[in-house]
Amino acid sequence: MEQGPPECDEVLASLTDYLDDALTPGRHEGVAAHLGVCPGCAAWLAQLRATIAALGCLRDGVVPPPVLTALRESFSR
Ligand SMILES: [Zn+2]
Secondary structure (H helix, E strand, O other): OOOOOOOOHHHHHHHHHHHHHHOOOOHHHHHHHHHHHOOOHHHHHHHHHHHHHHHHHHHHOOOOOOHHHHHHHHHOO
16 A cells, blocks of 8 residues: 655655655555655655654664654745
């Protein structure tokens, strides 16, 4: 049910799992393909990566919800 091309909302919701390699292979490919053609989501990914690197929290496979909320708000502006 998750094999269709993902929309931006789905991609953004899957980014942390994408970075953590927690998506199914098909889903991972879909997100990667979307990121290749969508500058907005690509920029969001770069920001998320930078934030995660700064916090050093990806090793736990967890991004604190407040961080996600802040990123979402900054992205939607
Ligand atoms: Zn997008």
